[in-house]
Amino acid sequence: MVSLLLIGIAAWGLGFGLISSLRVVGGVFGVGIFLFLIALIGLIGAIKHHQVLLFFYMIILFLVFVVQFSLSCACLAVNKEQQEHILEVGWNRSDTTRHDFEKSLNCCGFRSVDPNDACKAACFIGKTCIPCLSKVQPYVGEVLRFVGGIGLFFSFTEILGVWLTHRYRNQKDPRANPSAFL
Numbered sequence: 001m002v003s004l005l006l007i008g009i010a011a012w013g014l015g016f017g018l019i020s021s022l023r024v025v026g027g028v029f030g031v032g033i034f035l036f037l038i039a040l041i042g043l044i045g046a047i048k049h050h051q052v053l054l055f056f057y058m059i060i061l062f063l064v065f066v067v068q069f070s071l072s073c074a075c076l077a078v079n080k081e082q083q084e085h086i087l088e089v090g091w092n093r094s095d096t097t098r099h100d101f102e103k104s105l106n107c108c109g110f111r112s113v114d115p116n117d118a119c120k121a122a123c124f125i126g127k128t129c130i131p132c133l134s135k136v137q138p139y140v141g142e143v144l145r146f147v148g149g150i151g152l153f154f155s156f157t158e159i160l161g162v163w164l165t166h167r168y169r170n171q172k173d174p175r176a177n178p179s180a181f182l
Contacts (some may be wrong), residue, residue: 003035040066042161046168054169058162065158072151075144083140087133107132 007029036061045053078086090096091110099120102108108119108129115127123129 003032003039005032007032007036035064043167046165049070051169058059058165058169061158061165062162065155065162068158069155072148072155075148075151078144080137080141083134083138083144087136087140091132101132105135107134107135 009028010026011029038057041053042057042061044050045057088110091101103120103122105127106121106123108114108121108124109131110133111131113119113129113131119129121129
């Protein structure tokens with residue numbers, strides 16, 4: 001379910017032109033494909049009661065849990081200064097992302113408006129622009145808390161999946177001959 005949601009969001013963001021960075025779309029799409037393949041391994045292992053597939057599914061799901069739990073906790077632990085630093089690093093890294101950001105939010109510059117800078121925002125013509133940090137700052141903390149909370153929820157459902165896989169893996173196969181082990 002999560003994998004199909006990630007693939008759909010990546011396709012939707014690229015199709016509507018909301019995301020211009022192919023690296024971001026490719027990364028989200030790749031994670032969606034990876035999670036779909038892992039879910040498929042678990043499904044095939046459960047249907048066939050295949051011990052090896054269930055074991056690898058359990059190990060990979062536990063590793064995904066560790067990564068997702070760590071990233072969720074990191075999202076919840078970021079303070080305001082760290083948020084500004086992360087935003088500034090992303091701002092300075094790519095000109096196309098910066099121009100898309102300025103155009104969509106109708107702001108110019110990161111901390112201050114530079115009249116000599118080439119800004120793509122409509123407000124730049126009338127000299128009424130405000131810095132982009134002041135427009136984005138109220139939403140960043142909220143988004144990080146939301147993403148961290150959703151990540152924690154899904155990470156705990158993954159650890160539940162690991163536990164259920166372990167329980168199911170140690171059961172006898174109902175199709176097996178019961179007298180074969182005696």
